[in-house]
Amino acid sequence: MTESPLNSALRIFEAAEANLVKLEKLWLEMESVIPNGVAFLEDSGYESNCMDFENLLASLPKIDGWKPEIYLLSLNEIGQSRLDAMEVGEIECQISVENQINEPAKLIREYRYTFDRKRRELVRDALQSAIDSIDEDLRDLAIEFEGESEIHDDVTRTSFDDLKSHVAEIDTLLGSEPRPSRWTDLHRHLHFGLLGDLQDIIKHDWPSVKSSIRKSLYGEKEPIPIEIEDLGSLVSSKPTGPIVTELNWEDISPDDFERIIFALISSEKGYENPEWLMKTNAPDRGRDLSVLRVHNDPLGGVFRHRTIIQCKHWLSKSVSVSDIAELKEQMKLWEPPKVDIHVIATSGRFTSDAVALVEKHNQSDSGLRIEMWPESHLERLLSSRPSLIAEFGLR
Structure with missing residues (x-):
């Protein structure tokens, strides 16, 4: 079987990391014999x-055109440098010598940091796909075992084997990255494979593991480029002129549009367990999103409404009556469990007939509520979340 480009890339990264680990260990051994004084x-x-x-250093590949250039001092050079600094008698000289001695360790750490960040970038899409697949596996299993109470029965379904396979994929993709806190619990429950274990996976293990992995997917700590060095000078220039309120939807891809909506429901209070949905039959091959909208009534208690969000990055087309009918039909893909709220989010608009149809539907006795999130609605939502506007380059 022909090796996939991703698997080939992973092998190259594994070989590079093997040499990097050897380099790190070798430096620790060398560092241990460097004397403390002259x-x-x-x-x-x-x-x-x-x-x-x-x-080993020569074997390490460059990362975006860079790799460390390291000059190793001999033990006698270290002793002589320290002696010269002591004779000068200035603390700055002594600090400079010690920095030079420790420079290899600093550069190795910098390469490790850059290597880890680049590897995360390599596996990001594959990790997201594996997460989506596990969500789908668990939805299928939850439906199959709905109402079952014999927690000591074995889970013997193809979906459970698929679940194990997708978890193994994530294990490979994570590489040497630290595992999430409930990773061991997840594997233990997969190993025993009883109905009670499946329930623990669905309720506890997977939500925790998924949340942890997702936080590292898109580099929350990576900076967004800024065009100036000093904000004070920007304010001092007293800039004036018209304010652009429209967002540059044309500058983003359909995938980015889905990511923006996912970021909205992931960061908002009152929304739980956001998920990407798979196997959509939509002609534009877009993915739907699933989330639980939580309403806490002080008298009636907590209500969770299953919400499906369909993302349509349509710049030159408005959502029409026929589109509404087609999108409603696609809701059947995601039942059971019952869908309570159907959100249609678009970077375009809705025709007046489509708006009238949705309003009429919501006034009927249908158990499904339809919400329209057109461009104007999304721009209002994002106006109070400027960090998302900047992250996706919408301004």
């Missing part, structure tokens, strides 16, 4: 390690 030593083992270090 000393003049001949150590053949240290000299041999220096040559091995250079070979």
